[in-house]
Amino acid sequence: MAEAHQAVAFQFTITREGIDLQLSHEALRQVYLSGLRSWKKRVVRLKNNVITGVYPASPSSWLFVVIAILATMYTRSDPSMGLIAKIQEHLPASSDSLSVQCQTVVSAVLFSTLLWLSLIFTMKLCLKQLLSYHHWMFEQHGNLSNTTKVWVMLVRIFSGRQPQLYSYQGSLPNLPVPTIKDTIKRYLESVRPLMSDSEFKRMTTLAKEFEDSLGSRLQWYLKLKALWASNYVSDWWEEYIYLRGRGPIMVNSNYYGMDFLYVTPTPIQAARAGNTLHAILMYRRKLNKEEIKPSRIPGTFIPLCAAQCERIFNTTRIPGDETDSVVHWQDSEYVAVYHRGRYFRLWLYQAGRMLSPREIEHQIQRILDDPSPPAPGEEKLAALTAGDRIPWAQARKEFFSSGVNKRSLDCIEKAAFFVSLDEEEQGMMGDDPEASLDRYAKSLLHGKCYDRWFDKSFSVVLYKNGKTGLNAEHSWADAPIVSHMWEYVLATDSFRLGYNEEGHCKGDVNPSLPCPQRLTWDISVECQERVRRSLAVACALADDIDFHVFPFRDFGKGNIKKIRMSPDAFIQAALQLAYYRERGIFCLTYEASMTRLFREGRTETVRSCTSESCAFIKALEHGKPADVCRRLFRTASEKHQLLYRLAMTGAGIDRHLFCLYVVSQYLGVESPFLKKVLSEPWRLSTSQTPFQQAELFDFVNHPDFIICGGGFGPVADDGYGVSYAIVGEKLMCFHISSKHSCPQTDSHRFGTQLRKALLDLLQLMSGDQPEESRSEQNHGPKPQSKKEL
Incomplete structure (x- = not known):
C-alpha cells in the first residue's frame, strides 16, 4: 500500500460534512519537477529541430x-x-x-x-x-x-560546422533502384559456382523470362515507390522480414552483446547495475540533446543515416495475429526490472534529476534483498515473448487487455528498457574458459527463456558476479546502433564513473528514495497453461542451439594490413575455406553490409561466396603453387571488396529482388524466378560487429578492457551463424552458432577449422609462419585473477 500512496498527489474522502481533500506537498513537488523536466526536453527538442532544419x-x-x-x-x-x-x-x-x-x-x-x-x-x-x-x-x-x-x-x-546527430538527415540521398538487367546479371554471377551446368542453365532461362516479361512491370512500381518514399526498401524489410514472422523472435531474430572479455570492473551485482544503468541514461540524455556526433564511414567525413537511433529507448514490439508492430513512446523515467520471478518498476529520476550511480545501486540492492515470492504464474510470464507470436498475441488480448494485468504489462512495455538481474555467474572463468564463454553467449541469447522480455528494444542482463551484457530485438534497428550505445556504456562505466575500493559505486545515497514498486498480476490458470506452451516451444529452440565463442589472439588486423589486404575480405575467405574443408562443398553465403549512406538505409547482402573465392580455395586445397594461390587470393579479395562497395552504394542484389517479390505478391502474380531466388537457404550467415568509438578506449594503458562483440542464432537449420569483431590490432573474436539437431553442423568443429584457415591464409600470404602464430593460444592479455579465467 505504501507504493500506491506514493503514486498519487492527493487523497480525498467523502463524508457527511462534504469532501475532505488532503494534498501531498511532496508528491505535488515531484509532479512539478517531473513536468518541468519534460518541458525542458520539449524546448531542447524544438531547438534541435530548428538547428537541424536549417542545416x-x-x-x-x-x-x-x-x-x-x-x-x-x-x-x-x-x-x-x-x-x-x-x-x-x-x-x-x-x-x-x-x-x-x-x-x-x-x-x-x-x-x-x-x-x-x-x-x-x-x-x-x-x-x-x-x-x-x-x-x-x-x-x-x-x-x-x-x-x-x-x-x-x-x-x-x-x-557546415559542428553538425548534430540528425543534421544530415535532410541531405542524405534516397536509395536508388538498380536496373533489372544489372541485378539479374549479378545474381547469376553469384550463383554460378554453386550450381551444376544444368541447374545454372535452367536458372538462366528463368531469369531471362523474368527480365523480358514480368520484371519490367514490377520495376515500374518500385521506381514509383522510390520517387514517393524516403527509402523503397526499409519499410517493407521491417514489415515482412521481421514483423510478419510468426515464429519465436528469441534466437531467430534477437541478438546479444557481451561485456569486457577479460575484466569485470566490480564483482558486486548491484554496483555494476548502478553504473551501467546510469551510463545508459547519460547516453539517452546525449541522444535527446543530439550531442552524439553523427556516425560516419570510418576514416572519412561521409555521414551515415541516424534514423534508427530514434527508437533505441521507450520502444517495444507488440504482437499481433498477422503482423507485429513497433511502438515508440516519447519518454519514460523508469525501467522494468526482473529478479527471481518478480517484476519491479524502478524510477530513475527523483525531483527532476537523474539518480546517481550510488542511488541506483541502492535501489537495485533493495530489489535483490526483497524476500517476497512471485505471484502465481508471474515467474515464467515472459516466456510468452519467447514463443510463437500468434499465441502471444491471443493471450495478450484475452488476459492483458484490462485490469491489473494491463497496468503491469503497460509498465513493462512503456519502460525505457528492460533489466534482468540474473542469479547465475557468467563470463570467461573457471578451468575451461572457452566452455564458459559458450555458456555466457547462450545465456545472453536466450537465458532460461522466461527471464528476458524479448519484445523490448533491448534488455540489460546483470549477473551475480558483476558480469553484464544485453539482448536486443532486431526489427527496430540493426546491430551497429545498439553497439554504439554499448561501447559508450562500457567505457563510461569503467573509465569515467568507476568504483570505490570496496567495489561500490561512488557517491552518497539519498535515504528518502521510495522503494521500487512491485508489479502485481492476476494470472489465471488458463493463462498459465498458455505460458507453459510458449515456454515448451522456446526451451526446445534454446536447447537446440550450439554456441562456440573464442578470441583469436594469434594475430589481428595489423598483420593482415601488412600483407596489404582487407581484414574483412581476409576473414570472409577464411570462413569459405573452413566451410569447404568441413563439408567439401561451397554454400550460399550472407554477409551483412549497410546502406546507411542513404536516408533510412538499413542493410544489404554481400554474397561473399564468389567464383573467384571458389577458384582460390580449390587451388589451395589441390596443392597448386603458392604464387598461383596468392594471385587468386588477391583476385578474390578485390572481388569481395567490389561487391561490398556495390552493396553500400545501392547496387546490391538481394534487397532489390526482395522488393520485386513483394510487389508481385501485391499484384497477385507468381514468378518462378523470384520464388526460386527467395527460397535459397543461407547456410553461412555472417556479420561483423563494428568497433565505432576507439577514442573511448585506451588499449595501450588498459589492454585488458577488450570488447568482444556479440552474436546471433543460425539462419538455416543446417547452417552456421558467424559474427566476428576485429578489436584493436592484435585480436579478433568469433561467435559461431548452429543447431544440435543437424548432424552436419558442429560449432566447435567449425571453430577449429576456422582457426586453422586463418593461420594457413596468413602463412600463405606471408611466405612463412608468422612469429605470432608460433606462440601459444593463451599468448595475449592475461586475466586479472584466476576467477576471471
Missing part, C-alpha cells in the same frame, strides 16, 4: 542576411530588384498604421527571410547531390582522381 546553415545566419539586405538598402540600392516594393504593396491593411519607413523594414525582413530559406534549400539540395557521388569508394586508396578531390572540397564547404 547546413545556422539560425544566426538569418540575422546576417537581414543585416546585409538592410545595409545594402541604406546605400540606396535595391538588392531585391523590386521584390521588396512588391512585398510592401501586399502587406495586410493592418500595417497602414506603420510609417512608410517601418513598412519598408518589415518588407525587407520578409524578403531576407525568404532569401535565407531559399539559400538553405539550395545548400541542402547541393549537399544531397554531392552525397550522391560514390565513385570515390571505387578508387584506389591514396590515388584519388581530380574529380574526387574537387568533390571532397565541395562537401567540406557545404557540410
